Amino acid sequence: MASPPSKSSFPVTPENISQKVLKCEYAVRGEIVILAQKLQEELTAKPGTHPFDEILYCNIGNPQSLGQQPITFFREVLAFCDHPAIVDRSETQGLFSKDSIERAQKILGQIPGRATGAYSHSQGIKGLRDTIAAGIEARDGFPADPNDIFLTDGASPAVHMMMQLLIRSENDGIFCPIPQYPLYSASIALHGGTLVPYYLDEATGWGLEISELKKQLEAAKSKGISVRALVVINPGNPTGQVLSEENQRKIVEFCKEEGLVLLADEVYQENVYVPEKKFHSFKKVARSMGYGEKDISLLSFQSVSKGYYGECGKRGGYMEVTGFAGDVREQIYKVASVNLCSNISGQILASLVMNPPKVGDDSYDSYCAERDGILSSLARRAKTLEEAFNKLDGVTCNKAEGAMYLFPRIELPQKAIKAAEAAKKAPDAFYCQCLLNATGIVFVPGSGFGQVSGTWHFRCTILPQEDKIPAIVNRLTEFHQKFMEEFHD
Amino acid sequence: MASPPSKSSFPVTPENISQKVLKCEYAVRGEIVILAQKLQEELTAKPGTHPFDEILYCNIGNPQSLGQQPITFFREVLAFCDHPAIVDRSETQGLFSKDSIERAQKILGQIPGRATGAYSHSQGIKGLRDTIAAGIEARDGFPADPNDIFLTDGASPAVHMMMQLLIRSENDGIFCPIPQYPLYSASIALHGGTLVPYYLDEATGWGLEISELKKQLEAAKSKGISVRALVVINPGNPTGQVLSEENQRKIVEFCKEEGLVLLADEVYQENVYVPEKKFHSFKKVARSMGYGEKDISLLSFQSVSKGYYGECGKRGGYMEVTGFAGDVREQIYKVASVNLCSNISGQILASLVMNPPKVGDDSYDSYCAERDGILSSLARRAKTLEEAFNKLDGVTCNKAEGAMYLFPRIELPQKAIKAAEAAKKAPDAFYCQCLLNATGIVFVPGSGFGQVSGTWHFRCTILPQEDKIPAIVNRLTEFHQKFMEEFHD
Known part of the structure; x- marks a missing residue:
């Protein structure tokens, strides 16, 4: 066989790929998340190297990654549909609710x-x-x-x-x-x-x-x-x-x-x-x-x-x-x-x-308890975080009527804006990066979503479990105070 | 509220959508399959309206739709991962193999x-x-x-x-x-x-x-x-x-x-x-x-x-x-x-x-039996169909060394090519449509895959279960003979 010729540069470069792909941006999984993953790895490899012991992901609407449990009925039906060979086994009756077996059989x-x-x-x-x-x-x-x-x-x-x-x-x-x-x-x-x-x-x-x-x-x-x-x-x-x-x-x-x-x-x-x-x-x-x-x-x-x-x-x-x-x-x-x-x-x-358990179904009561527990907890978390944001100096936050997010507005001091410029970052990206480095909390900068020119925001999900919310509020409040003091005009 | 104005034509038309979408073709789920679905519905609604009682789908590499059973070990792991809440239940041990539980736990x-x-x-x-x-x-x-x-x-x-x-x-x-x-x-x-x-x-x-x-x-x-x-x-x-x-x-x-x-x-x-x-x-x-x-x-x-x-x-x-x-x-x-x-x-x-059961695992023997049963059966089906195609007048078929398909070449009589022209179809699409209407067998015309200009082919999967193969061979052979007689030059 001929020895490999010398050509070794890659044929595909950022200059010769689709410009549409190059232009595309996706902040929810962008720079700030890559930094968060890096910090996470550092925490795992060398605990104690950062002033926090866990990353608090408030960047993405991913409830189960933060400990929300799946609805039991849904998972029973899925498991049974994955492995329907167990239909006639007596153990199946003990493991699955009656209506989940019926539903899976119907499906x-x-x-x-x-x-x-x-x-x-x-x-x-x-x-x-x-x-x-x-x-x-x-x-x-x-x-x-x-x-x-x-x-x-x-x-x-x-x-x-x-x-x-x-x-x-x-x-x-x-x-x-x-x-x-x-x-x-x-x-x-x-x-x-x-x-x-x-x-x-x-x-x-x-x-x-x-x-x-x-x-x-x-x-x-x-x-x-x-x-x-x-x-x-x-x-x-x-x-x-x-x-x-x-x-x-x-x-x-x-x-x-x-x-x-x-x-x-x-x-x-x-x-x-x-x-x-x-x-x-x-x-x-x-x-x-x-x-x-x-x-x-x-x-x-x-x-x-x-x-x-x-x-x-x-x-x-x-x-x-x-x-x-x-x-x-x-x-x-x-x-x-x-x-x-x-x-x-x-x-x-x-x-x-689109067709969950109905009144009278075997799973109905437990299904309702799971559903209502999650929704009422989300409502409480939204309220607590909204109130916390509104207490921060220079921050205003509309009510979270729905969805999984708050999008507070932050008035940043000129000195912070200049520091961001020096770091070649949008001011809200700079704020989010400082927050992440200091506290482990991940917000997504408003510039990833678009905002009225000259205003700055960040997006925070309401998804961390309720027992984590006080820590988030405390760390955020403490960080914010220091940040505003540091960059006071 | 103002009454709806008169404008009622749809704003989106084939003329104003992306030309890239318009140009795109996908024969595997194209015209022939839509015809097959129509015949299937007619068979269900009015049995006996066609000279066959079932559609024999040889158009797509979709083994389980034709009765191939999933590998048990894979499904056990999937089911357990879908519903891990059952981990500590005694029934679980009875329903799942030991190594599937271990694998699911590892995952x-x-x-x-x-x-x-x-x-x-x-x-x-x-x-x-x-x-x-x-x-x-x-x-x-x-x-x-x-x-x-x-x-x-x-x-x-x-x-x-x-x-x-x-x-x-x-x-x-x-x-x-x-x-x-x-x-x-x-x-x-x-x-x-x-x-x-x-x-x-x-x-x-x-x-x-x-x-x-x-x-x-x-x-x-x-x-x-x-x-x-x-x-x-x-x-x-x-x-x-x-x-x-x-x-x-x-x-x-x-x-x-x-x-x-x-x-x-x-x-x-x-x-x-x-x-x-x-x-x-x-x-x-x-x-x-x-x-x-x-x-x-x-x-x-x-x-x-x-x-x-x-x-x-x-x-x-x-x-x-x-x-x-x-x-x-x-x-x-x-x-x-x-x-x-x-x-x-x-x-x-x-x-x-990419990492199936290994020697010594609880599931290994049954896994091998399932795997080898399927692969050896596919090899037999490929051989039977290849031989059947090569026996047809004007048809030649290369060996299926791998994958799930045969792609026989068919020499069509001029009269058939003219009939296809009259029906505004490619000759191989015409053949496949006649075959479907006469026998319920679904092949995909070669023109959907591309072929040397002036040659005609069709693709046939080797996926129907073995007990169906003789019927496919018989119906195809009978149809082909009639077709060639009808369109004899």
Whole structure:
């Protein structure tokens, strides 16, 4: 054999890869998290090298990584579906609740050949889509069609699929709230489109004003941008607000008038913590206005990762697709089919969260206790953290009405801003980095989500277990005081 | 509320969606499968309306949909990981084998907080990547680094990720075998690149000639195409050939010389049916030639969907990424992180297939019996179908050395070609449609995979259970005879 020639430089470099990939940013798993992982490794390798003994991850909506326990009924059904060979064994009766066995048997009966290890229909198993459609109907009081459901590996691939479909070039714009969940900016960048921002109004509790939408739409048009769709996240991420029904009606009306596809991110539909607010799906709102299939193109994204279940690792979710012509739906189906199907456990779980145990079921009482325990605890944590933020010098924080986040605003002293500049960081990234190095607490800087120019924020999840919250509050308060003293103008 | 205005046409039409999406085709789930689903529904609704009583799906590598049973050990581990709350229950000991409990406990110990419901590291759980890297080392006899492993929801998203990274515009080309698995053409189309074909030589058992690669590379260059990468599928899909090590060495040399990324689709690595052939990973081949990290950029794709396990519905897989500079690997990591992580059950399963039970383990004997039963049966089915195809008038079929497919060539009479033209179908699509309507057997026309111009083929999986094979052979033989008589020139 000829000896290897001398060529040794890598053929692929940052200069010759896709510029779309280069441009894409994803703060939730960005620089600050990489630093956190480094500190974590150092703590493990050499305990005592940092002024804290654990990393407190408040950067990502990942409840079970912080000790939230899964809902027992859901896991029983999943385990049984994974290993249905145990159906006739007497031990099974002792290990699983009666209704979980019944439910698993029903689900297995809906899967052709009971084959949980087979690719399914590219939209997902029909029987599971029937269950999900029935759950949507029960939630909304309006019909839902199982053929409108596309089961996906979490909500993210569904969002990518729609961006892939809608974006033709950088002249196609997608309306996104600012602040936004960076999946949207990342996906728009990856598919080569333009993010058209609309700003949520922090002063009115992150309100969504139609006048702002109109202003930004005109501005985009004047730049030659054709706006194709509007993303709404309700309850809001990172802002935690829950839209009023009146506000939702105006958004529906606006999208209809302007011919925009309404992309409704409704993954936090179970996460509402204040009695004065209630979740309404955009489809329910549109239908209650008398708008049907032909009046508005509307997508709803749902995920098994959020809610009280928080099953992030299962990668389950769906999108409900309404108001598209048949020939476009065929294109959506085709894109879905290129990845064959979403994972079957995630599909099963999506059907379970849309149809949990009912009154009279064997698991009902324990299911309710688990669900309500998690939701009421999340509400308490949101309240405690919100109050703590509002006590910090220069920090203001809107109420977390829903979702899993607080997005406090911080007024940083000029000296801190200059120090950040010197460190080549955005001021809020600088603050978050100092906080992490001093306390082990991980927040994501507001610049990762977008914010009104000249304002600074960070996102903090409400997910650490309740026994950790006092320590977070104490460490944060102490750090903040020192930081403000150090950088006092 | 204002009454809805009259505007009722859908804002999204095939004319204003992404042309990349429009162009993309995916034959494996295309027209023929939609027809099969329609016939299936008709059979269910009105039995007796067709000259067959079941659809025989030979269109897709989906073993468990056709009755293949999952490997018990794998499912035991998955079920236990889904519902670890049963760890201390006495019933658990009766239901699960000893080593499956030990393995599940080990895996749970590798997951931070034992949280199978949490998002993991975006490359996958570190402990599972350690196991996979050890499995690769044991297979190849060369080191593997867990930091090179990216766990993915099956192999398809890994392929998309690399196409997304490498393709900048339609001037970027990706070398693909013809015939090819249509995931590649679909993914290249979705990312706006150009498929640069190289033809496998049917006459030499689907051989891969370097002279053909050189010729096609020159042709592409002369059109202004910059070829970035070369896809090799080994064992081959749809062709079923297993490359010789000598041939692999030449391919490695060619990629190295030309600065091409070698994308090695090795998902059928366990599916080799002839004693004279053996699977060698491209990494092993490259390392045995003395080529290291800096000499060649090499990816290996693996999946839990194939092999003897056939766990398609679990959507597990990985890519091993070697020979990339750190700054490019960061970009790959970023793209992976936008979807957070792949599903944890799929991750666990990927670690299991790369580290199955060993001699002395409680499950070892039953595991071997299950594995060998499936593989020897697949070999018998491949042989029976190959012989049946070669007996048909005008049909020739290479040996299925590996993978799950046969790709016979069919000489169609002019009269059939004209009838296909009249029906606006490719001749092989016409043949497959007539076959489906007459017998319920689903083959995918060769035009979905690409073929030398003027030749016609179809792909048939070897996956129907053995008791179905005689019926398939009989129905096919009878149909073929009638078809050839009807369209005799």
